[in-house]
Amino acid sequence: MHTMPLLDIKNLSVEFTTRAGTFRAVDGIDLTVDEGEVVGIVGESGSGKSVTSLAVMGLLGSNGTVVADRMRFGGKDLLAMSPAQRRKITGKDVAMVFQEPMSSLNPCFTVGFQIMETLKVHEGLSGKALRNRAIELLEQVGIPAPESRLSAFPHQLSGGMNQRVMIAIAIACNPRLLVADEPTTALDVTIQKQILDLLVRLQKERGMALILITHDMGVVAETAQRVVVMYAGQVAETRPVDALFKAPRHPYTGALLDALPERALGKRRLPTIPGVVPGIGDRPQGCLFNPRCRFATDRCRIERPALFDVDAGKARCFYPLADAPVGAGEVL
Amino acid sequence: MLRFILTRVSLVIPTFLGVTFLTFLLIRLVPGDPIEVRVGERGIPPERLLELRHELGLDRPLWQQFLDYIGGVLQGDLGVSLVTRNSVFSEFVTLFPATLELAALAMLFATVVGLPAGIIAAVRRGSVFDHGVMGISLTGYSMPIFWWGLLLILFFSVGLGWTPVSGRLDLLYYVEPVTGFMLIDTLMAGEYGAFWSALHHLILPMIVLGTVPLAVVARMTRSAMLEVLGEDYIRTAKAKGLAGKRVIGLHALRNALIPVVTVIGLQVGTLLGGAILTETIFSWPGVGKWLIESINRRDYPALQGGVLLIATTVMTVNLLVDVLYGVLNPRIRHSR
Incomplete structure (x- = not known):
């Protein structure tokens, strides 16, 4: 009766080796996300929610050891993949939005460059098609005058605008799963609501699954179908x-x-x-x-x-x- | 942008005056004047000495001499060498390409080796390579240039006979100076043998002069890269599924280059200072060796003019670095 989940994680542990010893930041968690489902992960700082998401993305540094009985995405075994194979999924089928929009975009490159880079790498777009797609994406995340924004640098935009750009980058290749790690925490309260609404709208329009990591129960109540409290x-x-x-x-x-x-x-x-x-x-x-x-x-x-x-x-x-x-x- | 450059240029004026004043004063504090040095131990009748001093205007009060000199400088007249009777400016211009060629190659050497070494050390932080590069660069930075130069000459020139001991070109060749840059002149003349000879002559001085900048560039690149690699946007780049090479070589390096370029620019001063020692060791016919000789001869105008022109070069390069900094760093560019 239940179809195979999009993301299927069983007994995931993440350990960090520090000078003080080994620290288990994530300790045997199970997590499943269905196609098109919104799952909220809630917990205080230090509860391991961000580390879990980084493990899913394969973004933990070399000092973080990921162990799991099972880690599958779309039926593919993430644990058995080479880094190169993993990169084909990362940023394309699984994408992520981070907490700090101001520091998450590279200050040396224009917004347009950073959006088009993803499209170039994963979709092989170029020239006019690439540019048009980038404009279209900026439009979809509600950025006014998208054409002129392509040549803007991150420091010329507000935090909310930058987060919209981050979301545009994340959804650029139509991911099946979007991981949003405290996407509104660093923003003004008025902007928080807008960004959250945008995420929910995009999730519904595109039918993508969404993992929303937050420490705000109120945010979860408004958006998620299922909650994981860590x-x-x-x-x-x-x-x-x-x-x-x-x-x-x-x-x-x-x-x-x-x-x-x-x-x-x-x-x-x-x-x-x-x-x-x-x-x-x-x-x-x-x-x-x-x-x-x-x-x-x-x-x-x-x-x-x-x-x-x-x-x-x-x-x-x-x-x-x-x-x-x-x-x-x-x-x- | 134009306003920024103008502001910077106006800031150069006090530095300019200070340099002029200091060189003027310091060389006169050294015992012996041009005439005493020239006559040496043979001695000279006191009345003749006074006469010669009067001829050169050395008997006037210092402040008068200084004002005279400044007046000349402001009119673009750096004076005439007391020894050769040539204009200081034309002597400098003739010799400067040799120094510039050496300095440029040394900087190239420092950058081409130091930048990748620093990047790899940062990426493989804590590895044997990292410790090796940092250890070697600390040694290089701490080593006295003249000693390092003599060591290399002993080993490669005297011991192995791979490189010439001194000079710019074998006596076999003569190339008409056009640009003053030996590598370019020999190529333009189609003298490939001479080109190789010039290159051979350049290798050791280049390494000696480039050692300190190399150490600085490697260490600076490493620390800048380490800082940048921990930034959020690097995580974003990885989250896009970009390959490691692109993450490091584009996203990280572009940001890390900002402080590195500044440091490279500031090294130009060190480089021209270091050139004085290096040129002396290798008998390199550049302005460094010329300056040392001018000190020994108490050739006041030559020394003053030479130092002033070198200071101007350093200040110009620093200005260019500041402009380049803005090009590299969009946040600065737009706040101007």
Whole structure:
């Protein structure tokens, strides 16, 4: 009944070797994305969401080791590919938009050059056709006077405009999967909405799959069909967006939702989650979230929970939250 | 752009005056004047000495001499050599191509070797190659030029007999100077034997003079590349699926070149300074050797004029580098 997913990752781990030792930034996560599906990956800084996306893109440096039981894209085994074979997919079938538009474009080249470069490499376009396609792309991402913008340098455009250019580059070769890593975080609030709307519009028009990485639950609620909540390199909870927002099962998800300002109306203080994501040297025994979890028991402090089945998805918790929202994350 | 150049040129004037004043003063602080140096130990009757000094105007107060000199310079008159009686400017112009040829080749050598070495060292950071290049370049940078030159002469010229010890051309050949650049003149004259001879004569001086700039270029390229390779736009370039060569050779290098070009430009000053030593070691008939000889003869006008012309060259090159910097860096170009 289920067709083969577009992106199929099983038990992915990414380790970084530093002077202080080996650090596992991503720890055995499973991730599937269907053709045309929008998946939101949510988590705090340091939860491993960006590293996961870089691993999917094959962009981790030589000090990051990627291990997985399975990593397939469109039925092809990404792990078995040579770097050259991988590059044929990267930027063409899988494309990425990054967090910092101002620094993600090369300051020494014009916007036009940077868009056309992708088209030249992957589609072999040249001359008039190449130029027209670039103009068309700028039009599609909502850049006014696209013809004159081709010769602009990134520093002559605003952050929002640059992010539109980045999106134009990403969608240039009609990718089947677009990975957007916090695409709106660095932008003004008014521009954030525009960029998000643009991404959603393009996703719908082109039927491409979208992985939207963010730490903003509100953004996920508006755009995604399915949510993966990550914590300390692991999947804490993964469920369809409606179910997750209606009744989170993992206490961490519950706490993240409670921290949304619109859910805290009438409260004197905005609830927060005390503490930080454990880093390289302070991984707790038992459940990784237990030091910050108000429901933690002795069992949670000793035993590490697996991903258990919950309604419509999975949650990594011995004691999943009940249906009724209980103000789970309120500060004690 | 024009305004920028004009501003820069106006900034050159104080430097120009300072250089003129310093050379004028410093050479006069050296004991012995042109006449004493010329008569040497033979001695000369005191009244004749005074007479000669008066002839050359050396008996007047220093400030008068200086104003006279500046006045001449402003009218484009650098004076006449006390030794040869030729105009300083024409002597300089005759000798300068030899220095320029040597300096240009040294810079070429430094860039052609240093740039790729720095790039590869950065890309393979921490590798044996990286450590090797950085170690060698530190050695090269720290080595006294004259000692390095003598070492190379001993090994390649005296020991192996591969290269000539001194000069620009074998005595077998004579080529009418047209441009003053031996490599070009020999080719224009169709004297290929002479061309090879000139090239042979250039190799060691070129290496000696180019060693310090080479070390600087290699180290600068490496550090600029390392910085650029960590930038977000390099990740973007990789995310486009570009091959490593294109990512490094185009996206990274284009940005890394901005500081490297500045450094190469600033090396021109070092190069002309280094040319004085190198030319002396290899008896290279350029302005460097001429300046040293002028100091020894206390040939005041020649030394003053020579230093002034070299300073002008360095300032011009620095100006060109600034302009080129704008061409390479669009952010600067548009803010002007």
